[in-house]
Amino acid sequence: MADFLLAAAGFVLVTVAVGLVRILSGPGDADRIMAAQLFGTGGIAALLLLAQAMSVPAAIDVGLVLGLLAAFVSVAFVKGVTRSQADEA
C-alpha cells in the first residue's frame, strides 16, 4: 500500500509541476499566481499521501500550514497588484 501511495504522490507532483509550465508562458501575473496555487493544492495532496505512506502523521500539519500560507501569499499578491496600480494612477 505504501508503494502505491508514494507512486500516487509522485504522479500528482509531476502533474502539477507540468502546470508550473504555465508560469513560463505567463502571460499575466494572475496566471503565475494561479499556477502557484495549483502547485500548492497538489503539494498538499502529495504531503497527505506521504504522511500515510511513510507514517509521518506530522506531515498532515505541514499540509495544514501550507494551505493557510498559500492563501496568505495570494492575498499579498492581490494587494501588491492593486497597490502598484494605485501608485501609477
Place this chain on the structure above:
Amino acid sequence: MSAAIPYGLCSAVLVGLGLFGLITHPQPLRKILAFNLIGSGVFLLFGVIARRGAAVGFGGDPVPQALVITGLVVAFAGTALAVALLLRLVDETRRGTLRDE
C-alpha cells in the same frame, strides 16, 4: 548507498546554481532570491548530515535539525532587511540598480 545521497547531491547543485545567479543577475531582488537558494542548499546539506545520524529510534539527529530551524528564521530576517534596504534605495534613487553612475 544511503537514502539521503540524492538530497546531498541536490544541495551541492543548489549552492552552485544560487552562486551563479548571485554573480550574474543585475537586479538586486534576483540576487536576494539567489542568495536564498544558496542558503537552502546549505540547510539541505545539514538535513542530509542529520539524516545520516539517525539513531536510537529518531529518524535523524535532532541537533542539526534544530540548527536548521534557527537558520531558517535568521535567513528570513536577513531577507527582510535586504528587501527593506532595497526598497529604500529605490525610493531614494528612483532606480532599481546597484550601479553608481
Place this chain on the structure above:
Amino acid sequence: MSLALNGLTIVAVCAGAFFFLAGTVGLLRFPDALSRLHALTKADNLGLGLVVLGLLFQVGGVFAALKLIGVWLLTLLAAATVSQLLARAARASGPHE
C-alpha cells in the same frame, strides 16, 4: 476487510490523481485567465477531496480522520475565496495582459 478498504483507497486516490491531471490540462489549454481559473479551482480541489477520501480508509483514529477532513475544508475555503480575488485582479489588469 482490509483488502476491500485498500481497494477503495486505490480507486479514490486514482480518481483524485485524474482530476489533478484534468486541472493541469485545463491550465495549459484554456485560452484566457478567467477560464483557466475556472478549470483549476474545481478540478484540483475535487482531486484533493478524493485523495483525502481515499486516505480516510487508511487512517486509524477518529482524530486523524477529522484532521484530514479539516485540511480539505481549509483548502476549499481558501481556494473558493482567494480565486474570487484573483479573478478580480485578472480582470482589473485587463485582457490584453
Place this chain on the structure above:
Amino acid sequence: MALAFDIVLVLLILGVATWTISARDTFAAVVGFIGFGLVLALAWVCLAAPDVALTEAAIGSGLTGGLLVGASARLRRTETTSGETPSISLRLSAGVVCTFISAGLAAIVLELPGKAPTLAPQVAANLAMIGLDNPVTAVLMAYRAVDTLLEVVVLLLVLGGIWSLAPDHLWGGSPGSRHLAGPDGVLPFVAQLLVPVGILVGIHIFWIGSVAPGGEFQGATILAAMWILATMAGLVDMPAVSRRWLRLLLVAGSAVFFAVGFAGFAMAGAFLAYPEAYAKLLILIIEIPLTLSIAATLALLVAGPPERAPQE
C-alpha cells in the same frame, strides 16, 4: 519505490530552482521561489525532519513568499534589463567556477565517512529529565537554549535595522499604507474566515510542539501571517512603532528568557540551567511570551519601516 520518489522530488527541486534563477521576469522568479519552498518542505518530510518541514512551509515558502511578492510588485516600474546584463565572458567564467564548487561539494557528499557522528543518543538519554517528547524542541529550548535566545535577540536587532531605514519625519509612525476595505468586501470576508482558523492552527502547532513536530517558531510564523492578513484586509491597522505596548510585546519574550536564564544561576548553578523538577514548567513560561514576541517581530519585519508620519 522510495528511492524513485526521492529522485523525482530532487529533479523537481532542481527544476524549480533553475527556473527561479533563469526566469526573465522577476515576478515569475518569485513565484518559482514560493514553489521551491513547497517542494523543499516535501524533501524535509522525506529526510525524516517534519519539524524543519513545518518551518520551511511556514517561513521559507509562506512568509518569505509574501514579503517578496509585495516587494516585486513595488519594484515593477523600476525594473530595467537593458545595458546591465553582464558580459558573456563573465557569465561563462561564473558558470565554470560554480560548476567546480558544485562538483566539489558533491564529491564531499559522496565521500562522507561510513559511520556518521550523531548526538541523537545524548538527546534521547536526557529527554525524560526535561519532560518533553519532541527531541527538536528539547534541543531548541533546553540543550541549545542559548542559541535560541541569541536568535530572538538577532530578530530584534534586524527589526531595529529596518525601522532605522525610515526617513526622519516618518520616525515613530506606522509601517505600510493604511489598507481600506474594498467596497465589494471580498478581502475582508476572506480575512474574517481565515484569520480565526489560522490563529487556531497557530496555537495548535505551538502547543503540540512539546510532544510532536511543531513549536514556537512555526506557531509564531502562522500568527504573524494572520496578523498581516488582517492588516491587508483593513480589519486592523498596523500600530505606530513608537507605541509602548508594542515595544513591550516585542521584548517580552527575550526579557522572560533572560530572567529565567539568570534565575538558573540561583536555581541550578548555571546560566539557563533548569532545575529538573521544574524544567517543563519553566520552558512553558518562556515559550508563551516568546511565541507572542516572535509573532509580533516577524509581522513587523514583513511590514517594513514606518511609512506614515506619527499622529499626535
